[in-house]
Structures are given as structure tokens and as C-alpha cells.
Amino acid sequence: MKQKTYTLLTIGLVVLMIAAFGSCKRNTVGIPDPTGPSTLATILKLGASPNVIAAGLEQRQTAIVNAHLYNFDGSPLSGKTIHFEVRDAFGFKADYGNLDNSMTVVSKSTDGSGRVSVTYTGPLSSELDMADNFTLYVYAWVGWDGKEQISELCPIHIVGDVFADVDLEFELQAFPNILWVTSAGATSKIRGVYTYANGVPVVGRKVFFEIKRGPGQFEDGRVKTFVVTDANGVAEILYLSPTFAQLTAPETWVTIEGQPETDWVHIMDPYDPLDDPEKFWLHKDMDIKLIKGTGTK
Numbered sequence: 001m002k003q004k005t006y007t008l009l010t011i012g013l014v015v016l017m018i019a020a021f022g023s024c025k026r027n028t029v030g031i032p033d034p035t036g037p038s039t040l041a042t043i044l045k046l047g048a049s050p051n052v053i054a055a056g057l058e059q060r061q062t063a064i065v066n067a068h069l070y071n072f073d074g075s076p077l078s079g080k081t082i083h084f085e086v087r088d089a090f091g092f093k094a095d096y097g098n099l100d101n102s103m104t105v106v107s108k109s110t111d112g113s114g115r116v117s118v119t120y121t122g123p124l125s126s127e128l129d130m131a132d133n134f135t136l137y138v139y140a141w142v143g144w145d146g147k148e149q150i151s152e153l154c155p156i157h158i159v160g161d162v163f164a165d166v167d168l169e170f171e172l173q174a175f176p177n178i179l180w181v182t183s184a185g186a187t188s189k190i191r192g193v194y195t196y197a198n199g200v201p202v203v204g205r206k207v208f209f210e211i212k213r214g215p216g217q218f219e220d221g222r223v224k225t226f227v228v229t230d231a232n233g234v235a236e237i238l239y240l241s242p243t244f245a246q247l248t249a250p251e252t253w254v255t256i257e258g259q260p261e262t263d264w265v266h267i268m269d270p271y272d273p274l275d276d277p278e279k280f281w282l283h284k285d286m287d288i289k290l291i292k293g294t295g296t297k
Contacts, residue, residue: 076114201233214254
């Protein structure tokens with residue numbers, strides 16, 4: 001795992017950003033009108049899922065930014081327009097990535113629950129003028145009475161190292177890994193966990209699953225398929241065993257392979273006998289044991 005170092009300047013910029021915008025701040029605060037509601041009792045919450053994405057060589061990663069506008073008593077504020085913009089640590093408009101495929105301010109109205117969301121699409125590594133991690137901010141604000149405005153921001157951390165994909169980890173798991181097979185068969189949840197070496201999930205990538213040996217199939221009826229990783233870097237699929245009557249031996253082993261896609265590009269050196277292309281592919285094999293039951297649960 002590569003260790004990243006951050007200078008005092010970077011920390012200062014983040015502090016400056018937080019101080020400049022604050023959390024759920026207002027541009028002007030006056031005495032509440034005793035005959036009407038006060039915006040001081042209005043809350044805007046903002047969050048991103050995931051809040052860490054990578055700038056890949058070929059594929060862009062995305063994050064969903066969710067906003068929630070409501071009164072202090074929890075009642076939602078629907079039909080209110082929230083404006084969103086991507087900004088840098090100085091508080092200026094950032095040119096990295098976009099919101100809902102727009103490089104400018106995106107405006108959306110809250111639904112009946114006071115919620116609205118936008119999609120942030122991150123940059124490619126070739127679009128960056130730096131080769132390190134950095135942080136962007138999605139800034140959201142709601143216009144209110146007069147000049148008053150409610151605002152909030154949330155950070156999105158960008159893994160900007162063009163060599164980030166070199167530090168990848170993949171784990172393959174089965175829950176359970178020993179199945180008691182009855183007349184209805186048995187199932188196991190197969191999970192591929194795809195992360196960077198620092199624990200950051202790899203989001204929106206395909207994980208290929210294949211039954212390399214033994215009977216059974218996946219829930220989509222195939223023996224070779226794929227699932228896209230979620231916000232936690234997890235891809236899950238259900239393995240379905242044959243039934244009790246279809247098993248001929250008291251015990252049967254099933255081998256399942258998982259392999260995630262990467263951004264790696266490798267050109268094999270024909271003059272290097274140690275240059276094995278297989279080592280440039282992340283993959284794991286896992287065995288599941290099938291025990292022939294009595295034909296009933």
C-alpha cells in the first residue's frame with residue numbers, strides 16, 4: 001500500500017474551505033419574523049455515496065450526491081429548488097468532473113420527502129494536472145426570503161494517482177461454503193470484494209464469476225457471468241446447487257473463480273521467460289463442498 005503525504009498547505013486549504021462555507025450556513029441572518037417561519041429552523045443536509053472515487057485510465061467513476069431539506073421538526077420541504085456546483089478547496093468552481101453531465105450549476109426541486117439527488121461523474125487520470133489524491137466539494141444552496149440563503153457542502157475525495165490501479169486487492173467469499181443438499185437443492189451467496197490497497201472501494205467495475213469445476217449454476221442460469229460492484233466495492237451473486245437426486249456422490253466439490261476488471265495494459269515481452277501474463281490478472285479461486293443430504297430439509 002502506498003502511503004500518501006499531505007503538506008501543511010493542503011491542510012490549510014481544506015480548513016479555509018470549511019471556514020469559508022461552513023455547515024448549513026446563511027449569507028445573512030436577521031431577526032425572525034414573529035408572524036412567519038424562520039429559515040433558522042430549516043436544515044439542509046448533504047452527503048455523497050461513495051465519497052471516495054478514483055480517476056481511472058479508461059473508466060470514470062461516479063458518486064450520488066443526496067440533499068435533504070426539512071424543518072427543525074423533521075417535516076420535509078418539497079418543491080424547493082436546490083442549486084449544486086462542484087468547487088475546489090479555494091471555493092471556486094472546479095473543472096474536474098461534472099454534475100448530471102453538466103459543467104455548470106445544476107438546479108433541481110425537492111420531492112415530497114424534501115429530497116433530491118445529483119450524480120457526480122469523476123475525471124480520468126489523463127485529465128488531471130496532478131498525480132496525487134485531492135478533494136473536491138459539492139456545494140449546494142437554497143435561495144430563501146430576500147438575500148438570505150441556506151447552504152451546505154460535502155467532500156468527494158479523488159484518488160488521482162495514475163498508478164492507483166497497481167495497488168488493488170480482491171477477495172472472494174462464500175456464505176456458506178459447505179452446503180447440505182436436499183430435494184430443493186441449496187444456495188450460497190458468492191461475494192467478490194474489490195478495493196484499493198488502502199481500503200477504498202473500487203466502484204462500478206465488473207467482477208466475473210465462473211464455475212470452473214463441479215455442478216450447479218448461478219441465479220441467472222449461467223455458469224459464467226458478471227456483477228458490477230456497488231458503493232462498497234462488493235459484487236454478489238447466488239450460487240444454486242443441483243438437487244439431492246442429481247448428485248451421484250456423497251460429497252462433491254465445486255470450484256468458483258472470481259476476477260475483476262482493471263485498467264491495466266500489459267504488453268508481453270517475448271524475450272523474457274519470466275514475463276507471465278497470468279500475473280497481471282487479479283483472480284481468486286474458491287471451493288464449495290456439497291454434501292448429499294437425505295432428500296429432505
